[in-house]
Amino acid sequence: MKQKSQLLTAFLVIGLALACTCAAAAAPTVYSLPIQGEIEPGLAVFVARGLALAERNDGVVLLEINTFGGRVDAATEIKDLIFRSKVPVIAYVSERAWSAGALIALAAPKIAMAPGSSMGAAEPRPMEEKTVSALRAEFEAAAERWGRDRRLAAAMVDASVVVEGLSEAGKILTLSAQDALDYGMADLMAGSVHEALVLSGYDVYELVELKPHWAENIARFLTNSTISSLLLTLGFLGLIFEITTPGWGVPGTAGLICLGLFFGGRYVAGLLGWEAILLFLVGLLLLLLELFVIPGFGIAGILGILGVFGSIILAFGDLQTALINLSIVLVVTIAAVILLWKRLSQSRLWKRLVLSHSESPQAGYRAPADLSHLVGKQGVAITPLRPSGTCVIDGQRYDVVSDGGFVKAHTRVEVVLTEGTRVVVREVKED
DSSP: OHHHHHHHHHHHHHHHHHHHHHHHHHSOEEEEEEEEEEEOHHHHHHHHHHHHHHHHTTOEEEEEEEEEEEOHHHHHHHHHHHHHOSSOEEEEEEEEEETHHHHHHHHSSEEEEOTTOEEEOOOOSSOOHHHHHHHHHHHHHHHHHTTOOHHHHHHTTOTTOOBTTTBOTTOOOEEEHHHHHHTTSOSEEOSSHHHHHHHTTOSSOEEEEOOOOHHHHHHHHHTSHHHHHHHHHHHHHHHHHHHTSSSOOHHHHHHHHHHHHHHHHHHHTTSOOHHHHHHHHHHHHHHHHHHHTSSSOOHHHHHHHHHHHHHHHHHHSSHHHHHHHHHHHHHHHHHHHHHTHHHHHTSHHHHHHSOOOOOOGGGTOOOOOOOGGGTTOEEEESSOBSSEEEEEETTEEEEEEESSSOBOTTOEEEEEEEETTEEEEEEOOOO
């Protein structure tokens, strides 16, 4: 009897251990990734890390989305990462998924929306046909991937798409949580992350909330569109101010730091390699050589400008975004140059580029007089001409030279030639 009791206890212990093991194996790890604030390239790096971690541990990814949007290129990169993911991805819209955030939500195989949340409003800026067409195609592809209505996805981008009962002509579509559920653009409505996971079939799970680490936070901050333009502007202004002042000081150092942060943030975010940084450094070196070593402005200066602008285009990743930011930088830089024109015109750079020396009357310089009006006029030599001397013509004294030999004083003479300040006279023969 005692042996039976011990055997039963052993079976119970083994069964409980097996049950716990099975329960632990059945409880997947859910990695929660916050998609908040502006969508920018630094966020794509964070999402890539979260997806890779989930794939290594055979987990599930939950994207908690609450954003007004951001850069389309960053959202497109995140969409591609989700498409390539080998683990389940759930998008949970807690408040709103607008613009680029809507594209990220549509890329997920399953979308859960909180009551009162919304999704859409993805009209691009600038509003150009080429941009609208490209972004519309991205939205339609994301919707088709998981069997959603591509027409509704297109209406979120293109105001010309009309969805009866939802959007009118000229209006961009934004779906409420209930409309998204009714029209199949969302899979379920959930009031919390836990409810979204339970309704998705994960009754038991281990939730791991991932946060961007310090490098990703710095990369997100530095790749923000406003911060990027500000860093570029301050970098160029700092270098311009440094060139206009003797020696090396705070403006040049601050300018180089700003440019270093601009390129460094993009390097950390994986948006560019060393080739873009080297291209910028070579371009900057050529410009400095042109300004301070090589006289004039020629091939080195042109290659330097091309190198600097080429590196910035590589840093932004696409020509349109780069041109927009460069336009902002150039406008601000030109405005600063206009405001500081007086200081710039007295700088070393300006004196090297523009000839500023002038022989002004204030500096004691006098232009030679034009004496051509004296030709043909007569006067009297008041000193002997041997052959030079002094004559009085029309009551004015002039230094003259005779065209021949000696002329006595008080002899009447006539001006026959003037060459600058040289007056040539000839003795007038009396009849």
